[in-house]
Amino acid sequence: MIIILILIIFLVIAFIAIYNRLVVKRMRVKNGWAQIDVQLKRRYDLIPNLVETVKGYAKHEKEVFEKVAELRSRAMGAKSPKEAADANNMLTSTLKTLFAVAENYPQLKANENFLKLQEELTATENKISFARQFYNDVVMDYNATIHKFPQTIIASMFNFKPREFFEAPEEERKTVPKVKF
Amino acid sequence: MRDTLYDLIGANKRKTFIFIIITSLFLGAIGYVVVRYLNWGITGYVFFAIFIIIYNIILYYNSDKLAIKATGSVPADPDEFRMLHNIVEEVAIAAGTPKPKVYITPSPAPNAFATGRNPGNASIAVTTGLLEIMNRQELQGIVAHEMAHIRNYDILLMTVVSAIGGLIILLRDFFLHSMFFGGRRRSRKTGGQLGLILLLVGIVLAIVAPIFVAMIRAAISRQREYLADASGAYITRYPEGLAQALAKLRDQHTRLKRASQSNAHLFIANPFGKDRADAVGLFATHPPLNNRIDRLTSLVI
Numbered sequence: 001m002i003i004i005l006i007l008i009i010f011l012v013i014a015f016i017a018i019y020n021r022l023v024v025k026r027m028r029v030k031n032g033w034a035q036i037d038v039q040l041k042r043r044y045d046l047i048p049n050l051v052e053t054v055k056g057y058a059k060h061e062k063e064v065f066e067k068v069a070e071l072r073s074r075a076m077g078a079k080s081p082k083e084a085a086d087a088n089n090m091l092t093s094t095l096k097t098l099f100a101v102a103e104n105y106p107q108l109k110a111n112e113n114f115l116k117l118q119e120e121l122t123a124t125e126n127k128i129s130f131a132r133q134f135y136n137d138v139v140m141d142y143n144a145t146i147h148k149f150p151q152t153i154i155a156s157m158f159n160f161k162p163r164e165f166f167e168a169p170e171e172e173r174k175t176v177p178k179v180k181f
Numbered sequence: 182m183r184d185t186l187y188d189l190i191g192a193n194k195r196k197t198f199i200f201i202i203i204t205s206l207f208l209g210a211i212g213y214v215v216v217r218y219l220n221w222g223i224t225g226y227v228f229f230a231i232f233i234i235i236y237n238i239i240l241y242y243n244s245d246k247l248a249i250k251a252t253g254s255v256p257a258d259p260d261e262f263r264m265l266h267n268i269v270e271e272v273a274i275a276a277g278t279p280k281p282k283v284y285i286t287p288s289p290a291p292n293a294f295a296t297g298r299n300p301g302n303a304s305i306a307v308t309t310g311l312l313e314i315m316n317r318q319e320l321q322g323i324v325a326h327e328m329a330h331i332r333n334y335d336i337l338l339m340t341v342v343s344a345i346g347g348l349i350i351l352l353r354d355f356f357l358h359s360m361f362f363g364g365r366r367r368s369r370k371t372g373g374q375l376g377l378i379l380l381l382v383g384i385v386l387a388i389v390a391p392i393f394v395a396m397i398r399a400a401i402s403r404q405r406e407y408l409a410d411a412s413g414a415y416i417t418r419y420p421e422g423l424a425q426a427l428a429k430l431r432d433q434h435t436r437l438k439r440a441s442q443s444n445a446h447l448f449i450a451n452p453f454g455k456d457r458a459d460a461v462g463l464f465a466t467h468p469p470l471n472n473r474i475d476r477l478t479s480l481v482i
Contacts, residue, residue, distance in 0.1 A: 028277075035274055116263070122317075123267035130275035133418065138277075 018154050025142040029163050032135035033081065036166060039127040040075070040088060046124060047072050047095075050117045054098065057108035061101050067094050081164045085132075089167075092125065132166045139163045211349065211390070214383050245304050245336075248296040254284040254306040264317065269305060272324045275416045276332050281305045291315070291430060294448045295327035296336055303331040314433070315426055322423030326413035326449055333412060335405045342398050349390045402466040410473055424477040431470040 051065050071094055075087035099118070102108050109115075143162045146155035154160075259266050266283055273280040281297065284306035291311035297303030305327045307320075315323065330336060410427075414420035430450045451467045 032277075039274075119264055119267065123264075123271060126267075126271040126321075127274050130271055130417075134275060134277050 015154065018151055019158070022145065022151065022155060022158070022160055025138070025145055026160060028138040029135070029142050032131070032138045033166075035131040036128065036135055039124055039131050040084065043091075043121070043124045043128065044072055044076055046117065046121055050098070050114075050121065053111065053114050053117060054102055054108060057105045057111070058101060064094070064098050064101055068098060081166050085166045088128070095121065095125075136165050139165055207349070211383075211386055214379055214386065242298065245297040245302065248294065249284055249304060249306065252286050252288075252294070252306065254286040257283040257285045262312075265307065265312065265320070268317070268321050268324050272321060272328045272416060275325070276328045278303075278328065278332055281328075281331060285309060285312075289313075290452070291433060292448050292450055292452055293323050293327055295330045297331060298337055299334070300331050303336070305331075314429055318419070318422040319426035319429065321417060322413065322419070322421075322426045323449055325416045326409050326423055328416060329409040329412035330405070333405070333408060335409065338405070339398075339402065342401055349394050399466050403468045406467050406473065407476060410477055414477060420477045424474050427470050427474050427477070431474070 047068060051068060054061070055065065068091070071087060071091040075084060075091050078084035078087050102114070145151050146160045146162065257265055262283070262285065265285075269283050270280050278300040281295070281300075281303040282305070284304055286292075286306050286308040288308040289310040290308055291314050293305065293307040293311055295303060295305045305324060307323070311323070312320070410423060413423055417423075427450070448467075450470065451465070
């Protein structure tokens with residue numbers, strides 16, 4: 001009798017512990033996504049300023065400006081992490097082109113406002129990639145946990161679903177050095 | 182991979198705990214000897230226990246302010262030091278911690294340190310000399326190293342280590358003082374053999390304690406530096422940034438004026454600027470910079 005009682009108590013405690021772990025991990029994923037979102041919005045806000053500044057010196061580079069504007073609005077309208085990731089990766093490479101174009105205009109490169117915007121965008125790009133890295137790490141951890149036994153039983157009971165990764169751009173995945181312990 | 186790092190953080194917290202236990206026992210032994218020797222009785226023990234606890238709590242809650250004050254650091258202006266603020270924010274995002282407060286230490290010696298009792302109450306300070314010689318990526322590597330100290334709870338560990346170390350030395354002085362000025366009268370009361378044994382134990386502790394403390398502190402500090410390098414590289418996934426920064430630190434030898442032995446372990450490189458490239462000693466708070474660079478470069482595939 002006592003043994004059964006102890007067993008039940010043990011199971012209840014284990015159940016609560018696992019459930020709480022899962023909730024914490026799911027919160028981390030949500031929090032990670034919110035971080036990315038904040039940085040993406042910051043980038044959307046910076047882009048029009050940048051385009052205006054560059055336009056003042058390089059009127060003829062219409063194509064790049066149009067492409068940046070188009071990708072920006074597409075990224076802003078994205079609904080799932082995958083859509084947002086795709087649009088933003090294209091936006092990243094177009095912004096690189098824009099900065100490459102700016103290299104040809106010495107006066108623009110000396111413009112203080114441009115330099116400030118460049119630092120802000122560099123920082124935002126870094127924040128996006130770090131936020132993505134953090135998000136992907138917590139998603140991997142969360143996805144692995146909900147597939148482990150016995151967590152998987154509780155996960156399926158309470159509808160813990162696997163989450164999508166925020167994919168890095170193709171060329172970055174090849175060049176970024178990875179650390180192994 | 183992430184699990185490994187979390188495991189390391191867990192191990193660090195456990196080590197802190199074990200260290201506190203061991204040194205508390207050590208302190209208790211000294212306290213016992215002193216109290217027995219002075220014949221203070223039970224009130225003596227209670228006094229000691231309360232003293233130790235209060236001392237530690239005060240140190241713990243003021244660790245960040247103390248280090249900031251001692252080095253003469255000032256808050257970094259968000260406009261003037263825009264890039265530094267950006268870098269700290271980036272690294273905080275990568276580490277998944279809140280953004281620490283940012284300070285500037287007015288000194289031509291390139292160095293940086295982190296302080297604070299937990300990631301929510303942390304500060305990072307860099308010297309003006311560091312900002313002058315480092316580029317964006319190197320600065321990011323250094324900030325990531327400091328962030329790793331914060332996230333690994335190294336500041337808590339080192340604060341506890343330093344606090345207990347300071348306390349042991351304080352007790353030693355107290356003991357020596359009372360031995361020379363009030364010892365004779367009391368030893369008669371304690372009586373012959375026991376008094377003599379206590380006296381001998383006290384003298385041995387008095388000599389050994391500071392050496393023991395300095396060695397333990399240095400050994401823990403060196404291990405923390407290696408770990409912070411590795412987890413800093415893990416935070417940015419770019420070990421070259423930190424490796425280049427360390428190489429630059431190796432090639433200069435300016436001393437930081439307002440550093441002292443008691444806060445040396447907080448800095449990214451030994452603030453005393455001597456023998457930093459290759460020397461390793463029992464009392465060194467930092468591993469040789471060349472070893473650190475080698476370990477970092479071997480992290481890359």
